[in-house]
Amino acid sequence: MSTTLSLQIRKSRLGDTRLDDSTDTPLADGQVRVRIDSFALTSNNITYAAFGDAMSYWRFFPTGDEAWGNIPVWGFASVVQSLHPGVAVGERLYGYWPMATGAVLSPTRLSPERFADGAAHRAELPAVYNQYFRCNADPLYTADSEDTQALLRPLFITSWLIDDFMADNDFFGARTMLLSSASSKTAYGTAFQLHQREGIEVVGLTSAANVGYCESLGCYHRVLRYDALDELPADTPCVYIDFAGNGALREAIHARFTGLRYSCAIGGTHVEELASKGATRELAGPRATLFFAPAQIKKRTAEWGAEEFSRRMVAAWQAFTARATDAASPWLRAEHHHGGAAAQAAYRQVLAGKGDPRTGHILSLHAHPGGL
Structure with a gap:
């Protein structure tokens, strides 16, 4: 048996x-x-x-x-x-x-x-x-790229949908996107997409240890340490895309940025801080809203049709993985x-x-x- x-x-x-x-x-x-x-x-x-x-x-x-x-x-x-x-x-x-x-x-x-x-x-x-x-x-499968697909495919599809959701909503009237946990795969996939948007500034937020890595990716216009938020003017019209789930960081961003137009919660890489006071306390500014990828898939499939949805996604995937696995300077191994x-x-x-x-x-x- x-x-x-x-x-x-x-x-x-x-x-x-x-x-x-x-x-x-x-x-x-x-x-x-x-x-x-x-x-x-x-x-x-x-x-x-x-x-x-x-x-x-x-x-x-x-x-x-x-x-x-x-x-x-x-x-x-x-x-x-x-x-x-x-x-x-x-x-x-x-x-x-x-x-x-x-x-x-x-x-x-x-x-x-x-x-x-x-x-x-x-x-x-x-x-x-x-x-x-x-x-x-x-259409996304090749036998020699199974590791890349397993690591990046579900994350990048989320990244692609976040970028599309932001563009679909005209970036909520902001032109600066703040991405926490900037070294994470879903964050830099999102940054890769956003970086291609005309007039959008992509700012990566990360720990001091990962600043160099995030800068090396080339998909962030600026990379800031979590303790260096004051390097951005408080009235900057911005959107916060939260990949970290760090409640204290979310509270700090909501408190500092009076120009915050939208707060988008994606996931929780900082698990130990998910239940911290900032995750539950009443926040200044806009309400933190959880992004649910299947809802954007449903919307775009209805608008574009399944075939066009797939075509756009495959093209974006191929461009992203070509860069992420570039032999000269791979983002991932x-x-x-x-x-x-x-x-x-x-x-x-x-x-x-x-x-x-x-x-x-x-x-x-x-x-x-x-x-x-």
Whole structure:
């Protein structure tokens, strides 16, 4: 009897992890079993955990124990068993997985390019997370760039949508964009897009240790330390795009910038400060509003049509990854971790927000490459 190993997180204390090895149940008609070969672990996934209850991220891959959750991750898997006539053994898939060695899907709404997981417990969850892309017909897929796709694809799509949302709203009447956690992948993806906008100044906010890295990217017009906000005039018409989730920083920005036109909350890379006083206290200026990418996808798909939406996204993705993986000065390099213990160690490192921002973590709970 086969088993599935999963890395689970205590919901009430995100630093606590455990490895659970459970016996696989037989497939039902219409289901497929996949081997999860590799997935990225980034601060985006820590955000999923931090907002796991509030935004239902824990509901995608229930563990059967309410105290423990499985953080969703993005990566690649291969079909190893199929009781669905439309999905063949050996097919390669990109999508949203548990941190585990395998998973069971119930494919529905099949097309040559993708299908959805029709599992009952996912029916009310955002459809964008239930889509599985069939790599042999996926316009973003190349076999030699799986690490880049796992690390950057879901983040960049969010970045692209944030930029589009800002432009869609004429940048709320501001021309200066303040981006916190500027060294994070979603932030610099957003900066890459915003930097192409005529008349928009992109200001990266980061820790002293990451100023040099952020400046080297070339997609910020200015990079400021978090303690150097006074280098910008207080009446600057600006928008705050908050990737950090640092409540004290958010409060400081709202208090200082009398010209703040919009405050956009994206995620929480500073998990320990999510519940700080600045996250809950009444803020000066505009209300901090959570950005929800699926809503902008729905809006633009309705306006542009699915084909045009895809065309624009693919073009932006190709331009971004060409720069991010440029051999002469790459923004990102993949570091691989195999096996349960290595995955736990990598998780602790990402949770702590430590390490070189140029390093992207690719994990597999299989002890050896290829799942052997």
